[in-house]
Amino acid sequence: MGSLGAPPGRPSRPDGAGALRAPQTREAILPLLAETFREHGYEGASLSAISRRTGLGKGSLYHFFPGGKEEMAACVLTEIEAWFEARMFRPLREDPDPAAALRAMLAETDGYFRSGRRICLVGAFALSTTRDAFARRIDAYFAAWRDAVAAALARGGVAEARALDLAEETVTAIQGALVTASALQDPGLFGRTIARLALRLAAALGEGAGRPIPTVVENDLWFRS
Amino acid sequence: MGSLGAPPGRPSRPDGAGALRAPQTREAILPLLAETFREHGYEGASLSAISRRTGLGKGSLYHFFPGGKEEMAACVLTEIEAWFEARMFRPLREDPDPAAALRAMLAETDGYFRSGRRICLVGAFALSTTRDAFARRIDAYFAAWRDAVAAALARGGVAEARALDLAEETVTAIQGALVTASALQDPGLFGRTIARLALRLAAALGEGAGRPIPTVVENDLWFRS
């Protein structure tokens, strides 16, 4: 039973449902941190709020994240970047079927942001003073997203310039939908935006490949299939 | 002059050129407040930051805004609402030339947000916990914007449902552009988004009225004319 190679921290107790709250590992804490930052923003997420959410005292928090709040936020960003890279950006760049990758991207987006009930942490950071602290990573996140979409479109036969333009519009629309969905508390808005994008992406791909442009009706849920 | 110890009251009485910073009225302070909230968010805009920006001590601030920070933010929101109502929403609803009103709206938007270098305070509030405190006003702001655009489109001959959909897309795209422009620090992004919207709105109006849909090139700056 190694404290050597094994995962750092506590493998904890494998026995019955014993560990309801006690043993936490850095990785297990991250989602709770992310949710706290999402709800309160970086500056608004006080250590006491984080402590409450994670069930960990300050001492424990600083044990896992010696760098304090900034390291917590940085780790959360790293996790988010990894998630998007693995689940969306890489498929967009590499999936042999670009159209399918774009559909999957929209579906993943809808799921990740809980149809607009959840917020984009990176986007929220971009609008606040927190931006300065994480400028490069915020920039990279959006650029990677846009470029991945553009790459998929290009591989799908869309002209380079048109692909980049449409990719920019796609990422922009998603972010806008997150803002307006939160503002209006409209549960349908995000889905409508995704549907619009699905239609538009399909149309671009259709044009590029000489296929007919599908109608609105039959493509309303194009991105889900 | 000055008394013993420390100059109580107002040390800054340079001379006749008058009070360069002294005479403030509520109305004159509002833009400075707005800018402070824009930069730091509601929670991040500390009284000391506000004091620095406005040149007013706490005493003065609480003299003008007995309700404290919340009243300051509320007044800023009122001013913003009034600005948008007068400059954008009303023309959209009433201008005899809906197409011109839509063009003007896009141009005003580009100007107000400084081509994306400025942030939408209401949108930023919507993404933060501040939302709860101003939920109704945030909701009303976006709903009014969307409905005004829809009204203009409808008066321009666009079918009701299509008008509402396009209006929603328009407001969403603008908000998204503000997020991504801030994130990417891309000075061209906001303008491209506005241009895309101009093209799309013109196309919708053109279809509705049976006019030909203008091409991209000749409409790139359609909204400015």
Add this chain to the structure above:
DNA sequence: ACATCAGTTTACCGATCGGTACAGAAGAGG
């Protein structure tokens, strides 16, 4: 049994938060 060390608890730090109290200065009117 013992030392070790990951993890936790608790108390505490200086700084700053939003907000209050109030005395004093400036300006207007008599």
Add this chain to the structure above:
DNA sequence: CCTCTTCTGTACCGATCGGTAAACTGATGT
């Protein structure tokens, strides 16, 4: 001149901020 109102500087409040220090707990390998 005096007074009244309007505005402003300052000291201060309790609460909370992010962060630190160190004693403690408890399972582990030897």
